[in-house]
Amino acid sequence: MNWLHHTFQEYPELAIFLTLAAGFFIGSIRVGKFSLGSVTGVLLMGVIVGQMDIQVSANVKSVFFLMFLFAVGYSVGPQFFRGLKKDGLPQVLFAALMCVVCLIAPWLLSVAVGYNVGQAAGLIAGSQTISAVMGVAADTINQVNLSAEQKQVMINAMPVCYAVTYIFGTAGSAWLLSSIAPMMMGGIDKVRAACKELEKTMGAGDPTQDPGMRSAFIPVTFRAYAIDASSIAAGKSVQQLELELGQRDHRLFVERIRQQDKKIVDPTPEYIINPGDEIVLSGRREFILGEEHSIGTEIVDVELLNFPVENVQVFVMNKGVVGKTVKELRAMDYMHGIPVQSIRRAGIAMPVYPEAVLESGDHVELVGYKKDMDKAAKAIGYADIPTEKTDMIYVGLGIVLGGLVGAMSIRIGGVPLSLSTSGGALIAGLIFGWLRGQHPAFGKIPEPALWVMNNVGLNTFIAVVGITAGPSFVAGFKEVGWGLFLVGIAATSIPLLVGVLMAKYIFKFHPALVLGCTAGARTTTAALSAIQEEVQSNLPALGYTITYAVGNTLLIIWGVVIVLLMT
Structure with missing residues (x-):
């Protein structure tokens, strides 16, 4: 054991991979429908491995965090900017208002119970299930005029509060939106009936439709x-x-x-x-x-x-197709013999109903005879040819440019403040993701590579956070106590319930969109799955993509704002 302890201290990279392996394993264990998830599993294992007092360079954490943030922006960029157009503005405004509540509720609760900056940032990160807040907040704390020791205490407090509040932040969100929210709209039967009615208007189950x-x-x-x-x-x-x-x-x-x-x-x-x-x-x-x-x-x-048949992913780009319904697309001459297999928007599967409207940047999967496919793909937009290669020129340039912009600072009250390189990488990802949607011939990041950037990038960052905070984790938990769990329940519940009320009474969304928009603004995909299962419809996904893009951006930026509010 002494040899193993010494080896991990001498080769901290091995400790990181041990944390990742064990964390992903723990995160995959399911009890009923609940699992901790990879991020929480990696964090807890990092805390355990960190008891060996392993020193890991902060540069490792930074590299993987920038990669993760760029990937997040790249994924949601097309939907983020599409939402700024007229038809998406109500959902953008709703998501922005809900994100403000997601900031204010944890901030006021932190002030009320006397938490410090790091604890408040950890509370937001866990209760809103947005792990990246810890990285952005840590970068901002390092710019504040405090001693190095004070900064480290605050930074080490974040994973403690995150770990305690994340469990209800995930499971509680799914329960609130799938069980409590429908009751606020007249009951689950009423919501299901409304979804079925909307499905009929979109052509679902109509025998006269294709x-x-x-x-x-x-x-x-x-x-x-x-x-x-x-x-x-x-x-x-x-x-x-x-x-x-x-x-x-x-x-x-x-x-x-x-x-x-x-x-x-x-x-x-x-x-x-x-x-x-x-x-x-x-x-x-x-x-x-x-x-x-x-x-x-x-x-x-x-x-x-024995003849060539293809499954082709096509970017919807051409103006003659954007805004058409699936039924209208299917009636085009070039679609003869080519069914629409699926539609994905910002990575989310959309219901494929005859009256479903196609939007710019949608991924439409076509299947058919090879001789017909090229004509159809050209008429719709751009065929996304499968490849294993990532355009690393695009990725590297995006992160560098974003990081340089983020590193620029302004002084407020004598304190230098900036978006930090992490915030800059996120914004660069949004812009570069949007550019990829407009010009898909370059900037390709295959789905498996994007998964690695998202999941390995974030979890490596979390692993280093856990290992670094490990020695002080127990002391930090004693300081906040179990009362933090109750504070976390309030911080999770208030924004969700307020969001449902805003969506229903102020924005007057359809019940399916109320649930989908609220889940999207809080970036809780687990809740979306629970909602769709409970209402027996895929329609909530229609409200998820734009609000998810806005929420994923604003909630991460709140890592900067919470530090400013608490100092």
Whole structure:
């Protein structure tokens, strides 16, 4: 044990990876529907490992924190700036007002119980589940005119308060928004009914609408059939067959034909299907199965079915598509044979209903015959070709420029204040993320790489925070006591309940948007999942993306503001 202790002290990088491994493991353990999550797990393990009095360079923490903040801004940038347009302004204003409450409530509670700057910052970070506040607040504390010892005491207090208040901040938020908030709007049955009514206006469950638009995860299939004289296809042109099937609300497409002479051809609208031909149909699986008895005998033919089909993610960019509904898009000539598989907005799955409106920057997943895909992708926007490479020129330049701007300071009352390099990296991420949405040919960060920047970046920062604060953690906990848990409950609950009331009575949002907007402004994805499960609808996601982008930005910046308010 002495050897292990000495080794970790000599090679602190090993202690960091031990903290990450153990923290992710602890964070993944579920009790019912609740888990601590990776951030809290890593923090607690960092505190335990930190009992070995391991010294870690602050530069390690800074590097990973800047990477994390840039990734956060990059992810939400398109939605953040889109929200500034006229149709998104109500949600932006709501999110901004709610974020102000998220600042004021913990600040007043901190003043009332006599917390210091570090404890107040930790309270905001944990109760609002925004871990990055600790890094931004620490940078700001280091600029305040205090002794190095006083600064370190305050910085070490943050993870203590964060750990104590984070549990209710996560689980309590999900419970409040999925159980208590619907009661404030007349009860869960009333909210569910309102969601179903809105879904109907958007085309969900309407048999007269394109059935392929009902779900965000459409199982599209390609199947081959032998045509005989009794088939409804016999003697009809390809166009006639597709129209007849469409009139039955079974939107199917003829993709390939093997003629009686065994020659495989691509179908034309005028081609007459004859008995003895073999055809390939594409469409939603259940509707193909529903027509099997009238089409013909299914055959397994590798040669006939061996043709290139793609799943392509397309950025919605072209003005002719932005603002269209899914139904209108689906009716375009270039969409023949190409269903919309899913829509993601700022990484959040959107309900794919016929009347759902497409917005600039949406990721639309298309599936279909390769020969048709290029035309459709070009008409919609830009095909996001899968790649494993991250544009590190873009990432590095963004962090440097943001950090340089953040490092500039102004003096207030003789105290030099700035956004800090962390705040600058966040703003640079917002701008560079928006630029990527406008010009997607460059600045690509693949999803796996973005996950690493977000999760490994934040958790490495948290690991170093925990290891550094470890020796003083127990003493800090004794100072704040269990009363902090109750203070944390109040700090979590007040903004959420106020947010629901503002959304309902001031902004008069639809009940689904009330819940989605409130979850988004508090950046609580866990609550969004709980809400959707409880109301039995995906509609709350429509209110989540813009408010999430605003909340993720403002709540992090509150790390600077809380220090100014408390000093």
